[in-house]
Amino acid sequence: MASSTETSIVWLRDDLRLDDNPALSEAAALGMPLTVVYILDEDSEGVRPLGGATKWWLHHSLASLAGALEAKGSSLLLRRGPAEEIIRELAAETNARHLFWNRRYGQPERTVDAAVKAWATESGLQASSYQANLLFEPWTVRTGAGGPYKVFTPFWRACLAGADIRDPLQVPGTLPAPPKRTGTVQAGDTLDGWELLPSAPDWSGGLAAVWDPGEDGARRRLEDFLDGPAEEYGTGRNIPGVEGTSRLSPHLRFGEVSPFRVWRQIRRRYPNKVPADVGIFRSELGWREFCWHLLYTNPDLATRNYRPDFDRFEWEKPGKDELEAWQQGRTGYPFVDAGMRQLWQTGWMHNRVRMAAASFLVKNLLTDWRVGETWFWDTLVDADAASNPANWQWVAGSGADASPYYRIFNPVTQSKKFDAAGTYLRHFIPELADLDGKAIHEPWKSGVELAEYPRPLVDLPESRERALEAYQKLRDS
DNA sequence: CACGTGTTGAT
DNA sequence: TCAACACGT
Numbered sequence: 001m002a003s004s005t006e007t008s009i010v011w012l013r014d015d016l017r018l019d020d021n022p023a024l025s026e027a028a029a030l031g032m033p034l035t036v037v038y039i040l041d042e043d044s045e046g047v048r049p050l051g052g053a054t055k056w057w058l059h060h061s062l063a064s065l066a067g068a069l070e071a072k073g074s075s076l077l078l079r080r081g082p083a084e085e086i087i088r089e090l091a092a093e094t095n096a097r098h099l100f101w102n103r104r105y106g107q108p109e110r111t112v113d114a115a116v117k118a119w120a121t122e123s124g125l126q127a128s129s130y131q132a133n134l135l136f137e138p139w140t141v142r143t144g145a146g147g148p149y150k151v152f153t154p155f156w157r158a159c160l161a162g163a164d165i166r167d168p169l170q171v172p173g174t175l176p177a178p179p180k181r182t183g184t185v186q187a188g189d190t191l192d193g194w195e196l197l198p199s200a201p202d203w204s205g206g207l208a209a210v211w212d213p214g215e216d217g218a219r220r221r222l223e224d225f226l227d228g229p230a231e232e233y234g235t236g237r238n239i240p241g242v243e244g245t246s247r248l249s250p251h252l253r254f255g256e257v258s259p260f261r262v263w264r265q266i267r268r269r270y271p272n273k274v275p276a277d278v279g280i281f282r283s284e285l286g287w288r289e290f291c292w293h294l295l296y297t298n299p300d301l302a303t304r305n306y307r308p309d310f311d312r313f314e315w316e317k318p319g320k321d322e323l324e325a326w327q328q329g330r331t332g333y334p335f336v337d338a339g340m341r342q343l344w345q346t347g348w349m350h351n352r353v354r355m356a357a358a359s360f361l362v363k364n365l366l367t368d369w370r371v372g373e374t375w376f377w378d379t380l381v382d383a384d385a386a387s388n389p390a391n392w393q394w395v396a397g398s399g400a401d402a403s404p405y406y407r408i409f410n411p412v413t414q415s416k417k418f419d420a421a422g423t424y425l426r427h428f429i430p431e432l433a434d435l436d437g438k439a440i441h442e443p444w445k446s447g448v449e450l451a452e453y454p455r456p457l458v459d460l461p462e463s464r465e466r467a468l469e470a471y472q473k474l475r476d477s
Numbered sequence: 478c479a480c481g482t483g484t485t486g487a488t
Numbered sequence: 489t490c491a492a493c494a495c496g497t
Contacts, residue, residue: 403479404478404479404497406479406497407479407480408479408480409478409479464480468497
């Protein structure tokens, strides 16, 4: 027998925040006893399981969210399993009449949400969904011909031309308490019981040293960035040895900060004219939107070439040693290796270095981009279902608005150009600490015998030629 | 956002 | 003589 009091449910997913959370605000305004639930769904068809680094992040983000909800008189219920089934059970337990969530844009998730909505409608529950995590929902941005965009610049221009970006909502003052625990209302899981944190070994020390998952950490990052490097973003973002980027990516990935909030904070600071460098940062938000636009129209973006002609591309099967050298940062090219070690240690890699490290795997080692995408999915704290595959395909040349095939990043040139003094290299490759600013980019030329640092895995001009031939062959066929 | 080649123009 | 730039792949 269910409790007779009518209640409502907010189902949180990739929107782990109280600020600018339309589903939560609407539910709070209703005033009914409110269950706030997060479901760890590893069972619904097609939902991509989290990687190791995102599991670590999720644990801490949920802990932070639970604390914030409790401070407002609410709490966070944790459940695990196929989401549709869990919601149905929970609705029955709590005698729920209303169901709220913020929309998702991946195909498997949308299928789940549609099924829940259909069931709710049949069962006399009111299900309401909201736009919260993208400034422009994918189906609202269309070319003149009515199709999806394939190139970023016109996509973003079209977005901004019709820009109607709402103001973010405030954090609700108080939240309704959850329904009283009666015989019908089951307890939730414990966060520790989900075992999202690594143990044996616990490799998360480097992540904890750099990151502060949760809404407070996200807000601080945003303010620090806007107070600090934002106005020099155009140049600063290219220098991996300094903090020139926002580092908001994992916070946006988990919805700890809303893109509407980011947009609003920029407008507040620059009510008249947004400086060019801040505009560049804003266009990076645009790339996030574009990636979701691409995933929405190409649900299998992570497994299939966006450009089908690439299905004929002849990738090399990577040798175990080669692949491990790349993964562990032992290719012999310091710029690539520093990046791969930064990724392993901190769960994040500077974007400039991501491009170089990805290009090295795909072009110099001729490895299928999916191999790299999978590695990043497991190791990045910002691993995003849209951005990760879209950007790997961009590097490989198989994607939308892709890097031209003849653009093969030269890790030595990149290194000399963007880390001239070797600050970044020295930080992540202690073996090279004694080499001077010039020698550090090409340690094999230094004449110093480095017992701890490998010689180059492949010759750059030779592997470059090999890649150009493979790409040329695809063009000709 | 690569690189080779060719052109230009400052020194 | 050579850095800066334009151009094509």
